[in-house]
Amino acid sequence: MSAPLPEFFAQMRPYLSGERPLPAVVEALGASPSGDDNFAFYRVLAERNLFKILFELYRPLRTLIVRQRSADTWRQLVREYVDTHLPAGHHPNAAGAAFSEFLAARRQRDDSQPTSWEEIADFCWTRTYVVSAPDGPDDGFDQRLHVRQYTHPISQIVTLLERDAEAELPEPAPELLLIYRHWETLETRLFRPSAAGLVALAVRQGLPVPEPLAVVPDDHVAIAQEQLVAHGVLSPS
């Protein structure tokens, strides 16, 4: 008598997740007519798929981690992440969406972990996200435009790592960055806004201007807004 389908799924979930060994599954469900080696290959595939997704999304980060620590460190991080963040969502990239948050939380427990890791992860994710972020009302401002304040020159670090795994990296320095999809050409771009530019963004979004920026003169804001439009950050109002 074979196991009913619900029992099959109850066994396969922990098996494919690496939480239950094959012998226990075989004991519960019976052996595969194709043999244990072929049955075991599905666990290999399941893990390989998740590693591939994380690798594709965060390739520069992996390069840096392998360089600063080891390939084992990268594998350990991915395993920890997958164990604590249910891979879900129809698009594979969704499985990697919380990697930056995971790294930030992990740094609270391990102060030897560099801040740059979570910042690189955030940059990589945001850069990928804006490419196909939903088209919103008007020019899709809320989804296709993201403001970031990093403690490292992350965009430069990522560019260098993508070009050369051994490239000399710049010293930590704050980076204020817009990661966005051009409202008209739909290309993914970066822009470093001025204080006046931040005010122009707040105004366009209908948000109150933060106190420290309230002193920026209106004519500066108007010029900054023209620049944002010229770079495709904002559509002409």
Added chain:
Amino acid sequence: MSSTLKGVGIGLRREHFAAIGGCDRALDWLEIIPENYVGRGGLVRRNLAQCRERWPVVAHGVSLSLGGPDPLDLEYVAGLKQLLDELEAPFYTDHLCYATIGGRNFYDLLPLPFSEEAVVHCAGRIRELADRLERPVGVENISYYAEMPGGSLSEGEFVSAVVTEAGCGLLLDVNNVYVNARNHDEDPVAALESLPLDAALQVHLAGHIEEGGRLLDNHGAPVLDEVWSLYRHALSKTGPVPTLIEWDTDIPPLDRVLDEADRARELWTEVAGTTPAARSA
């Protein structure tokens, strides 16, 4: 099972976005992976809209987990229906497999036990999907590297029973037939003929690699000569079913994919006795 689709298409991949607009070679239709479009915007949607102006477009999903235990994701299915309506897609195809258990997606096409219970389970979900999408659904015979415990049917019997019980179409993946036959020491022609070929609404052709003593269906190589032969045999049984070239890893330039499509079109035309364009006229 007939549809308005004719001839030979290719899978639309982002690697070809820049080249596809200037394509002046024979290309009858395109297939997309809808997970790359549902709920998403930007260049992928603009490019899709431009392609749709030139070619018929159908969608082939990878994530609905039609054989899985979780309820269908109705929010996603609604978005999928909207996309299919926009494309005026005559049908929708996905895989006869599961991918998700208890909300956890394994991002793979995982085989079910070839059992009567699984037949009933899958057929009910396929019928529900077809109702929600308001169009026919076809299911693809997947590559499987291990037969799951608990089965009592052969793969051919399983697929045939699901297709009959669900009243759905078959997306006949000829490369999968070949890969499975080789991996499980079966005769490819007999394996092909055990499938419900009279329900075929589309054919897939792709390449595979060898890894660790087994053939791996990775869609990352040219179609093998043995698979071309099997395709010719398949067409002799099904008639001129619309055929797709899939190339998803190590993707070459568009022209190389279209070379494969040309080869498929020669065989398709031979069986149809006319070209896809003439058949549409």
